[in-house]
Amino acid sequence: MPVPPTSGRLQWNAVPPPLRARLEDVLGAPVTDTVTPGGGFGHQLAATLRLDGGRRVFIKAAPDDDPLTPANLHEAAVLGALPPGAPAPDLLGIHHSGGWTAVVIAHLDGPHPDLSPRSGDAEQTFALLDKLTSSPAPAPYIAAVRTAPSPMGALHGWNELLCAPPADLDPAARARLPQLAELEAAWPALAHGDHIVHGDLRADNMVHDRRLGVTFVDWAHATTGPACTDAASLAPQLVLAGHQPADVARLLREHPATAENPGTTTAFLAALTGHWHRNARRPAPPGAPGLRAYQHRAAAAGLALLSY
Ligand SMILES: Nc1ncnc2c1ncn2[C@@H]1O[C@H](COP(=O)(O)OP(=O)(O)OP(=O)(O)O)[C@@H](O)[C@H]1O
Ligand SMILES: [Mg+2]
Incomplete structure (x- = not known):
């Protein structure tokens, strides 16, 4: 299935340095690489961060006055409250610094599902x-x-x-x-x-x-x-x-x-x-x-x- 294009997303280097430093501190390693996956229409940062040592996490972040920040916080609250076994990634943390808010989520590894008739x-x-x-x-x-x-x-x-x-x-x-x-x-x-x-x-x-x-x-x-x-x-x-x-x-x-x-x-x-x-x-x-x-x-x- 064609995935809607991504464009105009905030990037990791737009995140204020105090928030980047805080994230690297709590994640325990510097960020060595970021990948913005295809898909979605939002403009907030939504990216996979690769950390020194190879671990990956997923992050969504935006300025506090951006209308997507309450949406990201709503998502974080939901991830923390879904019943055990729900098909959702784990919430890893919520961080505020430098006038921005970041939600850190467990990284999922794989493509979007193929909803076509030839796939299960x-x-x-x-x-x-x-x-x-x-x-x-x-x-x-x-x-x-x-x-x-x-x-x-x-x-x-x-x-x-x-x-x-x-x-x-x-x-x-x-x-x-x-x-x-x-x-x-x-x-x-x-x-x-x-x-x-x-x-x-x-x-x-x-x-x-x-x-x-x-x-x-x-x-x-x-x-x-x-x-x-x-x-x-x-x-x-x-x-x-x-x-x-x-x-x-x-x-x-x-x-x-x-x-x-x-x-x-x-x-x-x-x-x-x-x-x-x-x-x-x-x-x-x-x-x-x-x-x-x-x-x-x-x-x-x-x-x-x-x-x-
Ligand atoms: N936990 C995760 N691990 C790996 N990739 C993820 C994870 N969560 C989301 N993604 C990928 O990142 C993309 C964007 O994330 P998400 O859909 O949460 O935000 P969004 O697209 O900004 O929201 P919207 O669809 O409302 O525009 C998804 O299409 C998916 O490919
Ligand atoms: Mg989306």
């Missing part, structure tokens, strides 16, 4: 989700995510497109705008639940670690919600990776979390697809040049799926 990674990912969402979230996780209100219930787009349909709107969407707006209107009332929701599952927010297998990263949007949320959000990603929409629709009808909540799954997919169709047409935000092109592709994949 999609099946592995759905099996992980099944395990993660088969019971309610534990109390420490609920406490960790409670501080950041989830934007998940506010996903929408079709209602705005219905009022002013853009000239380039896919004819299949144009013909069904009232129905799509009605489907997404059901989502806010269904968006509540007490299950773990990663909230941003895509191939580039996972690493196929050589030892641990598929592992979810980038928990900055983690929240609680219906058990079907992450599995439903992965469905358009499978279409983008080359699966037939009919096969993915069948998978959703059979996967435990989505099979038990078909109405919620459909309402969420309608809201997510509407959000993509609307946002893809907005001006690109600074520092995220690949985002709108990705949203156009994802919007088309979501629409293909909704027709099933």
Whole structure:
């Protein structure tokens, strides 16, 4: 699956010297090399640090007044509160110095998973989700995510497109705008639940670690919600990776979390697809040049799926 391009990321040499010194001190060795992996749209530092002696750690860092710093701290709180065995890397530390904040995370070694039909990674990912969402979230996780209100219930787009349909709107969407707006209107009332929701599952927010297998990263949007949320959000990603929409629709009808909540799954997919169709047409935000092109592709994949 093509991974959205990285650009405009802060680099290690932008980190204020007091924070770099503090990190090298707590990590016990100087940083000899940094690698910024492909994937993601954020502008904060997100890099693998190689330390003298060969050990590697992963770090996310930004100035304290950057809006991504609260997101990085939310991710750190979540990593520290996920239940044992959750498919996530360990939190190694949070450090503040020189007006910046850094979150240090255990390094995962491997590529992004291959969600295409020829790989077993999609099946592995759905099996992980099944395990993660088969019971309610534990109390420490609920406490960790409670501080950041989830934007998940506010996903929408079709209602705005219905009022002013853009000239380039896919004819299949144009013909069904009232129905799509009605489907997404059901989502806010269904968006509540007490299950773990990663909230941003895509191939580039996972690493196929050589030892641990598929592992979810980038928990900055983690929240609680219906058990079907992450599995439903992965469905358009499978279409983008080359699966037939009919096969993915069948998978959703059979996967435990989505099979038990078909109405919620459909309402969420309608809201997510509407959000993509609307946002893809907005001006690109600074520092995220690949985002709108990705949203156009994802919007088309979501629409293909909704027709099933
Ligand atoms: N613990 C880790 N070990 C190794 N690589 C990681 C780790 N966590 C993330 N990565 C890699 O770094 C990339 C960027 O990290 P991450 O997704 O957490 O931040 P982000 O991309 O800035 O967030 P967003 O997707 O919201 O833009 C990921 O796509 C992944 O390739
Ligand atoms: Mg990411």
